[in-house]
Amino acid sequence: MHAVANIQPIIKDVPRMDILREENSEVLPLIQKLCQLLADEQISYCHWKSNNALDRSASGDNDLDLLVSQADGPRFEELIRELGFKQATAPAEKQMPGVLDYFGYDPEGDKLIHVHLHYHLVLGHDMSKNYRLPIEKQYLESAVQGKLFKTPAPEYEFVVFVIRMALKHLPWDVVLGREGKLKTSERLEMGYLQARINREYVLDILTWHLPYISVQLFDACVRALQPNCPTWERIKIGQQLQTKLQANARRRLPIDISLKLWRRVDLAARRRIFNASSKYRIESERPMIALVGGDGAGKSTAVDALYRWLSKNFETTRVHMGKPAWSLTTVTARGILKGGQLLGLYPVESSFQETIQQKSILSPGYPWLVREACLARDRYGIYEKARRFANQGGVIILDRYPLPQIQSVDGPQAERFVTELANGAQAHQRLSPHRANRFTKLLLGIEERYYRQITAPGLLIVILVDPDIAVQRKTDEDAATVRKRSAEIWDVHWEKTDAYIVDGGKSKTEVLAELKALIWSKL
DSSP states (O other): OOOHHHHHHHHHTSOOHHHHHHTTSOOOHHHHHHHHHHHHTTOOEEEOSOGGGHHHHHTTSSOEEEEEOGGGHHHHHHHHHHTTOEEEEOOGGGOOTTEEEEEEEETTTTEEEEEEEESSEEESOTTTOOEEESOHHHHHHTOEEOSSOEEOOHHHHHHHHHHHHHHHHOSHHHHHTTOOSOOHHHHHHHHHHHTTOOHHHHHHHHHHHOTTSOHHHHHHHHHHTSTTSOHHHHHHHHHHHHHHTGGGBSSOHHHHHHHHHHHHHHHHHHHHTSOOOOOBEEOSOOOOEEEEEOTTSOHHHHHHHHHHHHHTTBOEEEEEOSSOOOOHHHHHHHHHHHHHHHTTSSOOOOOHHHHHHOOOSSOTHHHHHHHHHHHHHHHHHHHHHHHHHHHTTOEEEEESOOOTTOOSSSSOOHHHHHHHHHHSTTTTOTTSOOTTOHHHHHHHHHHHHHHHTSOOOSEEEEEEOOHHHHHHHOTTSOHHHHHHHHHHHHTSOGGGSSOEEEETTSOHHHHHHHHHHHHHHHO
16 A cells, blocks of 8 residues: 555646546636636645536536635635635525635626635535535645646545535435435546546545545445445445544534425425525625616616626616505505595696696695605615615615606606796696695605615616617607607716716627626626
């Protein structure tokens, strides 16, 4: 049997077929930059598992599972942040000690890259990851540089793979839960590794670095992972392995089984009852993202596309502030107003200018002001919920955000309404709202107070489109109305604000690409 000192050099001399797989892979530029920086800075790391699919890792189709030396951890995290990666918090069932999550966006490939940064080799069932193998140092020392990634010796990878799969598929509770057999991808990985290992080196690793796992038990685990192994034997071997690894466990076995059961039930309930799934939360500033644009700017299309993009990985919600859901107060107030309308006291609800020109027994101005006060209250309500969601780590995309620069819609209307009413067709009517009236003052104050509490978003993006182009795009609406709404936003001097301007005259693909790059840089 080889001495410990001889293990590493001999392993490094073994031909590495996994390295050759990288040569034909399509590498994302961001992953290329990351690997080049790690090589230049001589960071001690390796892509520690699933190295039979390095081409998918290089193209960003698979997550990057990188084991990094704790001594080089601060430098690694500094480098990855410089490349625009954002740290994220995993959902509770995916959190592991010594494991961090980073996401980066590659604009050329239009892909989000997920890096699992491992300082420890943490193994086990996906619901608990209860065990750690303290052989990180030896694992990293066995690694060699491929064309792109550093990868460990296949013997080390095989030993860890077998133990990892045994802990994942052989415990009795897992077998009874119908998860006792390897998936197709896992069987392929096992075959890939078995074809590349030197058994003598595998025995050396077990003897010198994992002496509490005997060769007999290890071989039994390999047999138990075969599809033809009897169920009772798989359960027995799984129990033996967990017993031997109990000193490496985070929790005692009964507690771990209970935790796995609870998390299964919790996840199933959230998915089936609440239609919710566990996602990551970004740990950076997480600004509230507001998109503003006139008719024909493609704003709504962009909001939908951005939501689909971010919600795949992160806790994300989109909020339409133009037409918020009615609160109980609004439902009650509108119900009372509906009664007055049915009695013929004032006309049906109408637009700003139409309301000013209407005449009736009672001025329609008061109902209009009441509805605007209720609208302001409801908008503030959803704004408050959105900010709370952002403070908890979620990403918020806001549509039709009220801004002082835009007066025709989505902002305070009552003051302008009363002013125009005083100068308009109903100025002679005794019952028309006017500035000195106490009830009018109350409604104006309510609206102003709620809008004052809606502060500027962390990231304001204005999609500008020429009014002529907007009219050409919105052929299903009145051209004069489209031009007016688009012109109001087009004519604002946005350069004097904190807004980021995006040219909405470009194609949808170009606009979306620019929005993604901008938003990711500000998260």
